[in-house]
Amino acid sequence: xxxxxxxxxxxxxxxxxxxxxxxxxxxxxxxxxxxxxxxxxxxxxxxxxxxxxxxxxxxxxxxxxxxxxxxxxxxxxxxxxxxxxxxxxxxxxxxxxxxxxxxxxxxxxxxxxxxxxxxx
Numbered sequence: 001x002x003x004x005x006x007x008x009x010x011x012x013x014x015x016x017x018x019x020x021x022x023x024x025x026x027x028x029x030x031x032x033x034x035x036x037x038x039x040x041x042x043x044x045x046x047x048x049x050x051x052x053x054x055x056x057x058x059x060x061x062x063x064x065x066x067x068x069x070x071x072x073x074x075x076x077x078x079x080x081x082x083x084x085x086x087x088x089x090x091x092x093x094x095x096x097x098x099x100x101x102x103x104x105x106x107x108x109x110x111x112x113x114x115x116x117x118x119x120x
Contacts, residue, residue: 011042023051
């Protein structure tokens with residue numbers, strides 16, 4: 001007896017990259033009819049969106065083609081990040097420097113590797 005699948009797609013650094021491979025495999029196996037529901041957060045939501053549009057390979061490629069450059073990761077802020085978190089505990093008004101540029105990721109998704117939601 002085949003059972004329904006509830007897909008939980010998490011995010012958070014390497015979980016997002018791993019999840020992209022998982023949903024690509026699920027797409028290749030054409031398990032869509034068995035999927036009952038999907039719950040996703042952070043990078044997992046990104047993966048789920050590309051999975052639902054049957055474009056998992058395109059979504060996965062963002063990790064190894066677009067997010068490996070200096071446009072996404074702000075290397076100059078890496079060394080300050082831990083220090084910023086420690087200061088924030090004592091000074092609630094202290095601003096933590098961002099390590100990644102989410103706007104860049106959004107631009108990639110909107111302009112270069114678009115989700116084709118009309119396709120399926």
